[in-house]
Amino acid sequence: MKLSADLKAFEGRIGHRFAEPELLLRAVTHSSMSSPTREDNQRLEFLGDRVLGLVMSEALLGRDKSATEGQLAPRFNALVRKEACADVAKDIDLGAVLKLGRSEMMSGGRRKQALLGDAMEAVIAAVYLDAGFEAARTIVLRLWGNRIDDVKADARDAKTSLQEWAQARGERPPKYVETARSGPDHAPVFTIRVELENGESEDATAGSKRQAEQAAAKALLDRLT
Structure with a gap:
């Protein structure tokens, strides 16, 4: 399949060209826009949450080799929670390419934190399925950037x-x-x-x-x- 111009531009923003473009289309399709011929991103969201978790676990362990589990856990939670995913989604203007039903569009779905966070996780899963863990890891580390280094030693909410x-x-x-x-x-x-x-x-x-x-x-x- 051929991606629309806005999705091609989005590929550039995340730094990945999809060998299977339908994965990206599914990742940005909200359940309000799904149909028998168009899958939504809920299953990808489930997978992306796990991929993100593994990437962040590795990153935190590598950056502080003396940290205890009690210190690492709140840092991990701060980096993978929905608010953090939504912030990254805003950085790459993910909301602009979401496929939403009319009701979600009218209610400001492109700016909703939960919806953006879910879609960000789905995009991570799409990259993982398209090109493997290393590709997904590279993109996550780049998109999260300084958030990882700047996460507070005590990041409890x-x-x-x-x-x-x-x-x-x-x-x-x-x-x-x-x-x-x-x-x-x-x-x-x-x-x-x-x-x-x-x-x-x-x-x-x-x-x-x-x-x-x-x-x-x-x-x-x-x-x-």
């Missing part, structure tokens, strides 16, 4: 760090409360308040409860520390 802060002071774990929800059903916006036993609290708003919780926890941590 904000919610985990805030819980540990509270426990170290003999307090109960933080409590997260949804205080508001707005927007249409297909694109809700959540406001979450995090509360500590000592009365400290912070609010944050985001497009998912998880993002809002993390943002609230970070805001409170920043203020407390």
Whole structure:
């Protein structure tokens, strides 16, 4: 098959020309656009998550030969979580080439973090199936770039760090409360308040409860520390 001009340009952005172009087309096809004759990227996403995990595990072990498992695990999580994949996807403008159904397009699917993160993993799997592990490894290391070297020695997420802060002071774990929800059903916006036993609290708003919780926890941590 012959790729469209936008997908050919995307090949240039990731640095890989596909011997089997249909793999790339499948990787950028969301389930809202699938059909009996067009597979979506969900199975590729499953595989890409595992390929990414192996690449990052190797990279972290190679960069710090004295790190313990307890130190490596949070760094690994910071590099492979959906937010990190979505950030890389934005760097290469993956959203511009996604194949979406009308409803997803109308609801801003090209900018959705979860959707971009899933598609990034699918692209990694497509490269792996097209050219093998070394090709996928090379592309992942290049696209993630300085993120790997700059990942903090303690990369625990904000919610985990805030819980540990509270426990170290003999307090109960933080409590997260949804205080508001707005927007249409297909694109809700959540406001979450995090509360500590000592009365400290912070609010944050985001497009998912998880993002809002993390943002609230970070805001409170920043203020407390």
